Amino acid sequence: xxxxxxxxxxxxxxxxxxxxxxxxxxxxxxxxxxxxxxxxxxxxxxxxxxxxxxxxxxxxxxxxxxxxxxxxxxxxxxxxxxxxxxxxxxxxxxxxxxxxxxxxxxxxxxxxxxxxxxxxxxxxxxxxxxxxxxxxxxxxxxxxxxxxxxxxxxxxxxxxxxxxxxxxxxxxxxxxxxxxxxxxxxxxxxxxxxxxxxxxxxxxxxxxxxxxxxxxxxxxxxxxxxxxxxxxxxxxxxxxxxxxxxxxxxxxxxxxxxxxxxxxxxxxxxxxxxxxxxxxxxxxxxxxxxxxxxxxxxxxxxxxxxxxxxxxxxxxx
Amino acid sequence: xxxxxxxxxxxxxxxxxxxxxxxxxxxxxxxxxxxxxxxxxxxxxxxxxxxxxxxxxxxxxxxxxxxxxxxxxxxxxxxxxxxxxxxxxxxxxxxxxxxxxxxxxxxxxxxxxxxxxxxxxxxxxxxxxxxxxxxxxxxxxxxxxxxxxxxxxxxxxxxxxxxxxxxxxxxxxxxxxxxxxxxxxxxxxxxxxxxxxxxxxxxxxxxxxxxxxxxxxxxxxxxxxxxxxxxxxxxxxxxxxxxxxxxxxxxxxxxxxxxxxxxxxxxxxxxxxxxxxxxxxxxxxxxxxxxxxxxxxxxxxxxxxxxxxxxxxxxxxxxxxxxxxxxxxxxxxxxxxxxxxxxxxxxxxxxxxxxxxxxxxxxxxxxxxxxxxxxxxxxxxxxxxxxxxxxxxxxxxxxxxxxxxxxxxxxxxxxxxxxxxxxxxxxxxxxxxxxxxxxxxxxxxxxxxxxxxxxxxxxxxxxxxxxxxxxxxxxxxxxxxxxxxxxxxxxxxxxxxxxxxxxxxxxxxxxxxxxxxxxxxxxxxxxxxxxxxxxxxxxxxxxxxxxxxxxxxx
Numbered sequence: 001x002x003x004x005x006x007x008x009x010x011x012x013x014x015x016x017x018x019x020x021x022x023x024x025x026x027x028x029x030x031x032x033x034x035x036x037x038x039x040x041x042x043x044x045x046x047x048x049x050x051x052x053x054x055x056x057x058x059x060x061x062x063x064x065x066x067x068x069x070x071x072x073x074x075x076x077x078x079x080x081x082x083x084x085x086x087x088x089x090x091x092x093x094x095x096x097x098x099x100x101x102x103x104x105x106x107x108x109x110x111x112x113x114x115x116x117x118x119x120x121x122x123x124x125x126x127x128x129x130x131x132x133x134x135x136x137x138x139x140x141x142x143x144x145x146x147x148x149x150x151x152x153x154x155x156x157x158x159x160x161x162x163x164x165x166x167x168x169x170x171x172x173x174x175x176x177x178x179x180x181x182x183x184x185x186x187x188x189x190x191x192x193x194x195x196x197x198x199x200x201x202x203x204x205x206x207x208x209x210x211x212x213x214x215x216x217x218x219x220x221x222x223x224x225x226x227x228x229x230x231x232x233x234x235x236x237x238x239x240x241x242x243x244x245x246x247x248x249x250x251x252x253x254x255x256x257x258x259x260x261x262x263x264x265x266x267x268x269x270x271x272x273x274x275x276x277x278x279x280x281x282x283x284x285x286x287x288x289x290x291x292x293x294x295x296x297x298x299x300x301x302x303x304x305x306x307x308x309x310x311x312x313x314x315x316x317x
Numbered sequence: 318x319x320x321x322x323x324x325x326x327x328x329x330x331x332x333x334x335x336x337x338x339x340x341x342x343x344x345x346x347x348x349x350x351x352x353x354x355x356x357x358x359x360x361x362x363x364x365x366x367x368x369x370x371x372x373x374x375x376x377x378x379x380x381x382x383x384x385x386x387x388x389x390x391x392x393x394x395x396x397x398x399x400x401x402x403x404x405x406x407x408x409x410x411x412x413x414x415x416x417x418x419x420x421x422x423x424x425x426x427x428x429x430x431x432x433x434x435x436x437x438x439x440x441x442x443x444x445x446x447x448x449x450x451x452x453x454x455x456x457x458x459x460x461x462x463x464x465x466x467x468x469x470x471x472x473x474x475x476x477x478x479x480x481x482x483x484x485x486x487x488x489x490x491x492x493x494x495x496x497x498x499x500x501x502x503x504x505x506x507x508x509x510x511x512x513x514x515x516x517x518x519x520x521x522x523x524x525x526x527x528x529x530x531x532x533x534x535x536x537x538x539x540x541x542x543x544x545x546x547x548x549x550x551x552x553x554x555x556x557x558x559x560x561x562x563x564x565x566x567x568x569x570x571x572x573x574x575x576x577x578x579x580x581x582x583x584x585x586x587x588x589x590x591x592x593x594x595x596x597x598x599x600x601x602x603x604x605x606x607x608x609x610x611x612x613x614x615x616x617x618x619x620x621x622x623x624x625x626x627x628x629x630x631x632x633x634x635x636x637x638x639x640x641x642x643x644x645x646x647x648x649x650x651x652x653x654x655x656x657x658x659x660x661x662x663x664x665x666x667x668x669x670x671x672x673x674x675x676x677x678x679x680x681x682x683x684x685x686x687x688x689x690x691x692x693x694x695x696x697x698x699x700x701x702x703x704x705x706x707x708x709x710x711x712x713x714x715x716x717x718x719x720x721x722x723x724x725x726x727x728x729x730x731x732x733x734x735x736x737x738x739x740x741x742x743x744x745x746x747x748x749x750x751x752x753x754x755x756x757x758x759x760x761x762x763x764x765x766x767x768x769x770x771x772x773x774x775x776x777x778x779x780x781x782x783x784x785x786x787x788x789x790x791x792x793x794x795x796x797x798x799x800x801x802x803x804x805x806x807x808x809x810x811x812x813x814x815x816x817x818x819x820x821x822x823x824x825x826x827x828x829x830x831x832x833x834x835x836x837x838x839x840x841x842x843x844x845x846x847x848x849x850x851x852x853x854x855x856x857x858x859x860x861x862x863x864x865x866x867x868x869x870x871x
Contacts, residue, residue, distance in 0.1 A: 031754045035485070038402045040410035041753035041763065042785075042793065044482070044489035048756075051408065051485035083559050084403040084541070090559075149590070156598045164591070164598045165584065167561060259587045262595075264560060268587060272560075275750060276401065 008301055012294035016287060020072075023286045024065050027279050033057065034081045037276045055081050057279070068280060072287075078280030082273070087284045090269060095251070095288055098265035101166075102250035104181050105188035110243060113193050114236065117200025121235075124205060133201065136194030147187040148260045155183060166261040184261040188254070192246060199242045203235035210234070237307055244300030248293035320344065324373040328366070333443070335814055336360055342817060343374050350376045351431075352683035356816040358434040359521055361442040387853045387869025392580040395863065396592040396601040399560055399585040405542045406532050407478055410487045412861035413585060415529045416605055417563050419862045420581065421462065422532035422548030425453060425472070426525040428777040430626045430858060432681060434521055438467060438533050438549060448516035448814045453524075455507040459572045461535055462554075463547045469503040474536035476501045476511075476524065488530035490792070491523055491781070516812040518819065519778040527777040529860055551576040551866040561585060576866040577854065596621065596847060602870060603855060604847040605863050608722050609669045615847050616667060622852070625669060628775040628844040628859035629679045632724055633786060634731065634837035635796040637767045642712045649834040651702040655734040657694040661840050665723055665730065669845060673838035676830040677782035678823050681841075684779075684816060686824030692831060699738045711739020717766035718745070719752035724770050727839070742768075756793075764795045771795065775844060775859035783807045783826070786836065798835035 035051035036043070052058045068078055077087040120132040139147070156164035168180040207213060208231055216226045251266060258268040266285055273281035325344065329337055339357055342348035348356075350371055357367045400414035406422065409415050425439040442453040459467040479488040481498040500512040513520060524531050534547055546554035551573065552565035562584045567576045584601060586592045589611040595601045596615070607615070607623075615621045636643035636652065643649050653675055662670040671680055674692055678685040703709055718728050725746050732742040747762060752769075754761035763771055771793075776782065785791045788807055789799040806829065810822040830836075844859035851871035856864040 031751045033755060036753070036756055037750070038408060038410065039485065039487045041756040042490060043410065043487050043756075044493055044792075045757055046482040047485045047487065047489045050483055054485060082402045084405075085543075085559070149594075152594050152598075157594060160598060164595050164600055167584075260591055262584070262586055262591055269560075272399070272401075272587070 004305065005298070005302065008298055012298065016290050016294065019290050020069065020283060020287055021065075023283055024061075024068075024279070027274070027277060027282055028061065030274065030277055032277060034277045034279075038082060057081065064279070068283060072284070077284040080273075080278055080281045082276045082278040082281065087280050090281065091266065091284045091288050094264055094266040094269040094285070095292075097263060098251045098254065098267065100177065101181055101185060101188070101254065101257075101263065101265060102247065104178065104185040105192065105250060106243075108185060109189045109192045109196060112189075113196030114200045114239060116193065116197035117202075117239070118204055118232070118235075120197065120201045121204030121208065129201075132197055136197045138194070139190040140192075140194030142190065144187040144191060144254075144256045145260055147190050148184070148257060151183055151186050152260070164261070166263040184257050184263055187257060188250065192250075195246070196239060196242060199239045200235065203238050204231060207231040207235040233307060237304060240303050240307070241300055244296045247296035248289065251289055251292045320375045321373045325370070328370050328373060333446075335444070335446075336362060338815055338817075340370055340374075343370065343376075347817060348683075352816060355431075355433050355683045359519065360444070360814075361521070363441065364433070364435065387577060387867070387871075389577045389869065390579050391870060392582055393578045393603065393852070393855075393865055393868045393870065394582045394584065394601045395603045395605055395865075396584050396586055396595055397605045399587050403543060403559075404546075404557070405540070406475075406530055406534055406538075407484055407486050407488075409530060412606060416861055416863055417557070417583060418532060418542075418546075418548075419526070419529070419550075420552050420563075420565050420583075420865070421546050421550045421554055422534055423550050424524070424526045424531055425455075425533065426521060427864075428522060428525045428527040428858060428860070430856065432627075432683075432777050434525055434777075437526075438472075442521055444518075444520070444814060448518050448520070448812065449513050451511045451513070451520050452504070453509045453511070455509065456572060457507055459549050460570050461547055461549055462568065462570075463535065463545060465535065467533060467535075467549050468506045469509045470536045472509045472533055473501045473503050474538070475533045476531065478538070479530055486530065488528055490785070491528050491530075495520070495523065515808075516814070517780075518812060518814040519780055522777045522780075525777065526858060526860055526862055529862070552581060555580065574866070577869050578865060581865050581868075593847075596849060599849070602849045602852045603863070605857065606861055607845045607847045609667050609842065609845060610665075610723050610726070612845065612847060613667065620850050622848050622850060624846040624848065624855065624857055626844040626846075626857060626859050627671065627681045627841075629677070629681065629779070629782075629841050630775040630844065630859065631673060631677075631679075631773055631838055631841045632722075632727055633771050633773055633795075634839065635769055635771065635786070636835065636837075637797050638799070638833070638835050639797040641767050642706075642708055642714065643768065645706045645708075646833050647702040647706040648708060650832075651699040651706075651738055652731075652735055652740065653692060653834045653837045654695045654699040654702070655738060656731065656837065656839055657734065658692070658839055661727070661730070665726060666840060666842050669843040670840040671843075673840050674827065674831070675834050675836070675838050676827045677779040677787075677838060678827050679779075679841045682779055682823075684810075684819035684823045686820055686827055689824060689827040689831070694734075696737050703738050709739070711741065713741045713743065714768055715743045715745050715766070716768045716770070717747065717752070717762050718770040719749045719763075719772065720746050721749055721772050724772065728770055764793065766795070769795060774861075780811050783810060787830075796835035798833070800829070800833060803829055803833070 034055055034057045035048040039048055071078055080087050116132045120129040123129045152164050155162040162183045163180050166180050166184045168177050213230055216230045254265055255267040255271045258265040270285040343353040354367050397416050398413035401411040404414050404418050423437050426434045427437050429435050438456055439453040440456050444451050477498050478484055479486045480492040480496050494514055496513055502510045504510055551568055551571045553568045555564040555566045557563040564582045566580050592604045596604055636649050658672045662672055716728055718724050728744050735742055752762050758764050785793040787798055788804050806822055806826050813819045846857040848855055854867035854869055
């Protein structure tokens with residue numbers, strides 16, 4: 001087990017390093033340069049050159065990357081070219097905000113999604129199954145900006161029950177923050193619900209149809225015990241993987257939701273950094289998401305291997 | 318109304334020949350009152366004096382621009398775009414950032430909504446005989462938020478900082494070839510002289526709000542503006558959070574009338590749609606700048622008011638004059654003749670735009686020669702021109718442009734219109750970063766594309782539009798237009814101090830550009846600000862500034 005996890009951890013570190021190199025090289029391909037992005041297309045070239053020099057972005061690429069990675073490994077995320085301020089507080093704040101939003105979406109969607117899938121599977125091909133499956137599929141394919149705007153129009157503009165902007169006032173307590181996060185978390189709920197419910201449903205159908213379930217039933221175990229002990233444990237394995245992979249999306253891929261609800265998450269931070277060629281911010285933001293993704297995958301692997309020993313044995317062999 | 322020559326004589330006393338020539342223009346009917354007021358303000362004549370001259374010349378009282386004062390107190394909440402970079406008067410270049418900076422810092426003079434220059438930190442200004450030296454008299458008793466009086470050395474340092482090529486100044490392109498570092502000189506504590514590289518009849522605009530970097534901050538400024546947010550304005554910073562928002566409180570030490578609101582609050586948005594929803598949801602009171610297509614839902618909604626300013630902002634359609642089929646001026650004219658400008662203004666821009674006549678001289682400029690005929694859609698003539706150029710069968714070409722405001726829709730309309738004369742346009746619509754690229758020839762889709770559409774913001778005078786995109790050595794000459802006659806005319810327009818001389822040259826430039834058509838100026842769009850009903854006294858400018866000292870809400 002330990003060897004399995006250590007191997008996975010080492011692989012994650014290599015992936016993160018390669019990611020940082022790719023982001024850096026990718027950033028160089030983007031058109032324009034930092035000075036031009038800050039001063040705009042109509043600025044005098046002498047001013048752009050002076051700014052690029054003062055920011056150090058006219059140094060050789062290897063020097064720029066080397067300095068950055070050296071500082072990063074020593075706990076310094078660098079200074080933003082655009083904001084002329086340390087990157088770390090921006091990334092930490094944004095990550096915290098994204099985690100809050102993701103957590104609320106997860107807390108809502110994971111139990112309800114799994115429950116929906118289980119109910120659908122237990123009512124296979126009956127109207128309830130069709131409602132959950134088709135309904136889930138329909139809301140999943142709707143883009144977040146569509147559901148987001150519809151929800152804003154209903155709850156923010158017409159009814160005025162919920163705040164449109166997710167930025168809560170400074171010093172807001174736990175419940176106030178939750179109140180501000182309800183509206184932005186709903187489009188995420190709708191996107192993920194159908195996905196999780198479908199995975200849970202198909203896992204359940206497979207498990208219900210398996211030999212061990214039939215054996216458990218024939219042994220005369222009560223239906224509830226069969227479902228809890230035998231079916232669910234096996235049925236939820238693929239669902240866990242799905243949830244883990246969605247973590248990365250929820251932390252880093254929420255640019256649309258963050259834009260729509262004026263939420264200061266890490267997705268929008270990276271987006272603006274990429275547009276402005278703010279390399280230290282871009283690197284730190286993407287690596288942070290990479291780290292979250294790696295941790296989520298490790299946790300999923302760990303849970304998977306606990307639930308399914310064959311995986312663990314396969315890896316160790 | 319009759320003219321009162323006795324009073325006119327009194328008012329003429331002590332005036333320079335240039336000022337008296339302007340007064341003659343009004344009295345003789347060569348200039349309209351609007352042209353007289355605008356140009357008089359440029360020469361540094363005060364608005365009350367211009368009003369008195371207008372009355373004596375038989376025009377009646379000048380309508381007061383002052384709005385009825387609303388109730389004091391309360392917080393005015395504004396939605397704006399996110400500042401794209403650190404707030405710094407020297408480097409700042411984006412609407413969101415300069416809006417925040419302008420809340421605390423002021424200019425020597427302000428280019429108002431009617432394009433009339435109004436005194437602010439300078440009480441008056443005047444040129445020497447040939448327009449190479451402009452002398453500004455500063456207001457006394459103006460205090461910085463950090464303490465200390467604003468004096469000539471602060472003005473000298475603020476402008477020198479912007480004119481210094483070593484300082485990454487965003488205003489360098491404004492001052493380049495006009496004012497060099499070291500040529501802004503203190504005469505005494507309250508008098509500053511600007512010694513220009515060449516005569517310039519419109520110089521005061523370059524140190525007005527028209528040059529959004531030209532705010533006056535203390536001479537001791539060393540950078541890191543976000544730590545001080547120092548200035549002389551009617552509001553002081555309360556709190557600034559990058560990417561989130563800013564708030565300001567009334568400055569009780571202000572030199573002028575104290576601001577009405579207790580506080581103002583700015584919330585930053587990365588997109589316009591959330592701003593519109595926030596205004597509809599009652600979470601903000603004002604959207605500082607609203608593109609017309611995005612704001613269609615608000616335009617006719619009685620719950621909101623739209624402040625519409627005539628501006629000179631436009632989308633330039635350039636065509637390479639040195640290669641390909643558009644090398645022939647007849648082809649360029651044919652393309653320009655395909656555009657239905659009335660439809661552009663009424664349909665695409667929902668009536669919030671003025672027609673363009675293929676030169677930067679918009680109707681709102683007092684120097685524009687309005688007798689030059691307006692170019693209209695004429696497909697038959699366009700076909701004749703194509704035939705004369707030997708291209709009756711048409712040709713294929715790529716139109717490269719940026720994804721910004723209504724430009725993609727504008728490009729599609731052009732694509733459809735030119736089909737009628739056999740031109741097949743392929744659209745290449747890029748992200749703004751990709752379109753502008755490094756913004757130097759050889760490394761920019763904007764400057765290198767054979768045909769392209771580029772967004773240009775508002776300017777109180779046409780100098781920048783005349784020079785950078787159209788002069789042979791212009792830094793933004795995307796059309797690769799090289800014409801010695803034009804270069805001379807543009808230089809002579811820029812140097813002219815006298816409005817009538819400016820008008821005469823403007824007419825010649827307009828005719829030359831209609832003939833050559835290196836750039837199609839289809840329309841000039843209005844600058845729109847949306848407010849919730851009951852919000853009064855809000856004063857935007859087409860340069861994305863927003864003056865809130867007289868704002869109040871019911």
